Amino acid sequence: MSKFGGATAKVIKGALKVRQTSFRAALTLTNEAVSRIRVLLAQQNDANALKIGVRQKGCNGLTYTLEYAKDKQKFDEEVEQDGIKVWIEPKAQLSLLGSEMDYVTDKLSSEFVFRNPNIKGTCGCGESFSI
Amino acid sequence: MLTQKIGRLMACTVTRQAHRMLTEQEIKVTNKAASRLKEVVDNGERLRLEVDGGGCSGFEYKIRLDKKINNDDLLWKSSENGAEIVVDELSLGFLKGATVDFVEDLMKSSFRIVNNPIAEKGCSCGSSFAPKMD
Numbered sequence: 001m002s003k004f005g006g007a008t009a010k011v012i013k014g015a016l017k018v019r020q021t022s023f024r025a026a027l028t029l030t031n032e033a034v035s036r037i038r039v040l041l042a043q044q045n046d047a048n049a050l051k052i053g054v055r056q057k058g059c060n061g062l063t064y065t066l067e068y069a070k071d072k073q074k075f076d077e078e079v080e081q082d083g084i085k086v087w088i089e090p091k092a093q094l095s096l097l098g099s100e101m102d103y104v105t106d107k108l109s110s111e112f113v114f115r116n117p118n119i120k121g122t123c124g125c126g127e128s129f130s131i
Numbered sequence: 132m133l134t135q136k137i138g139r140l141m142a143c144t145v146t147r148q149a150h151r152m153l154t155e156q157e158i159k160v161t162n163k164a165a166s167r168l169k170e171v172v173d174n175g176e177r178l179r180l181e182v183d184g185g186g187c188s189g190f191e192y193k194i195r196l197d198k199k200i201n202n203d204d205l206l207w208k209s210s211e212n213g214a215e216i217v218v219d220e221l222s223l224g225f226l227k228g229a230t231v232d233f234v235e236d237l238m239k240s241s242f243r244i245v246n247n248p249i250a251e252k253g254c255s256c257g258s259s260f261a262p263k264m265d
Binding site: 008009010040050066067068107108109110111112 | 171194195196237238239240241242
């Protein structure tokens, strides 16, 4: 599928930072997430979007993954915001519905975080979640 | 007043010298971690490494910035840029021989403790581990 390296994401249950829209968007990106994705894509010669997937993994069942993608697959959901594209693979779409993708920075670390209203719980570090 | 200041300075010096320095066999620190640490610390701040009970594999690493230094702390200092790391004696027992790194990937950039010879397995994000039984 993808020749780029993948990584896994932190998931938080609960309220969105961005004000809720009247309908449930597939995924909302914060300004910080958009900026970070723009930086990441600019560093890649042949990636056109970030692709979000989901894997059976970790102590709480499911883990989101993130990787560079060149081509949109047939059933990928596309989210475009401020010129930045995110593709969501079919298996991840249902559990991500209505979520917010953020990029949180402090002195010791910076990372993508998904605020997900659909999940039941996460493990302590937030990498693994159940629905 | 001046005597008080000198006294305090001397006490400080004595206190600092009392903290045993960590050896290369005890803690390794990558250049990237030392360099990043220098960038983020305020004056008098150090990176504190701790091992706590918890997480999905039984024990977990805690990494934070700390201006305090305690009696049972051991100290690592970069010969390149003077950045400092402290770890208490009890926590050192759980991570002796490990490496402090600053890991960057697509999703996250952060300080991490890697290659811990005492850890048998851990969860996939690397913050929790189970010690080998020996």
